[in-house]
Amino acid sequence: MNSNDKQILINNKKFKLLIGAEEIQSIIESMAERINTDYHGSEPVFVIILKGAIFFATDLLKNITLLCRIETIRAKSYGKSMISSGNVKINLELDDLQGKDIIILEDIVDNGFTLKALTDHLQKYNPRSVEIAVLLSKPEMRKVDLRIKYIGKDIPNDFVIGYGLDYAEFGRNLSEIYTLEDK
Numbered sequence: 001m002n003s004n005d006k007q008i009l010i011n012n013k014k015f016k017l018l019i020g021a022e023e024i025q026s027i028i029e030s031m032a033e034r035i036n037t038d039y040h041g042s043e044p045v046f047v048i049i050l051k052g053a054i055f056f057a058t059d060l061l062k063n064i065t066l067l068c069r070i071e072t073i074r075a076k077s078y079g080k081s082m083i084s085s086g087n088v089k090i091n092l093e094l095d096d097l098q099g100k101d102i103i104i105l106e107d108i109v110d111n112g113f114t115l116k117a118l119t120d121h122l123q124k125y126n127p128r129s130v131e132i133a134v135l136l137s138k139p140e141m142r143k144v145d146l147r148i149k150y151i152g153k154d155i156p157n158d159f160v161i162g163y164g165l166d167y168a169e170f171g172r173n174l175s176e177i178y179t180l181e182d183k
C-alpha cells in the first residue's frame with residue numbers, strides 16, 4: 001500500500017492523508033527562520049496551547065536559536081464533537097510576563113474564539129507584545145477579527161487529525177495530518 005493511500009479509522013470515521021510528515025517539517029523550519037529573524041535581540045516567551053500544539057511546538061522550538069522561555073496553557077473548545085463550541089475554557093498558571101514578547105503556539109485556528117480568548121487573557125499580564133503562530137488555519141471559518149503573524153498552511157473547512165490534533169482524543173500521535181473522508 002502506498003503511504004498516500006493510508007486510511008485512519010476512528011470511531012467509524014474515515015480519514016485520509018492531507019499533509020505528509022516532510023511537508024510539515026519544511027513548513028515549520030521556514031516559520032522558525034522567520035521567528036529567529038523577527039525576534040533577533042529579544043528573549044521571547046513561547047506559550048504552548050495544550051494538548052494539540054505539543055508536536056508543532058516541540059518541532060518548531062528545536063529550530064529556534066533565540067534565548068527563550070516556554071510556558072504551557074490548557075484551552076478547550078471542541079470536547080468530543082467536531083464543532084468548535086465557542087465556549088473556551090482556559091487553565092493557566094504563568095510566570096512573570098510583564099514587558100515580555102509572547103508568541104502563542106497553537107495547532108489550528110478555526111472560528112478563532114480560542115485564540116481571541118487567550119490573547120485577551122494574556123494582555124492582562126502587561127506583556128510588550130502578543131503574537132500568534134499556528135500550524136494550520138481554516139480561513140473560511142473565522143468568526144472573530146484576529147491578527148495571526150505566522151500561519152503554516154491554510155486548509156479547507158474539513159475536520160483534520162494527526163500531529164497533535166485529535167478526534168475525541170484519538171489521532172494525536174500520527175506523524176502526518178489527515179482529513180475526514182466521508183461526511
Ligand code: IMP
Binds near residue numbers: 112115166
Ligand atoms: P477555534 O476556537 O474555533 O479557533 O478552535 C480552535 C481549537 O479547536 C483548536 O485549538 C483545536 O483544538 C480545535 N480544532 C479546530 N479545528 C480542528 C480540527 O479540524 N481538528 C481537531 N481539532 C480542531
Ligand code: MG
Binds near residue numbers: 050051108
Ligand atoms: Mg487546541
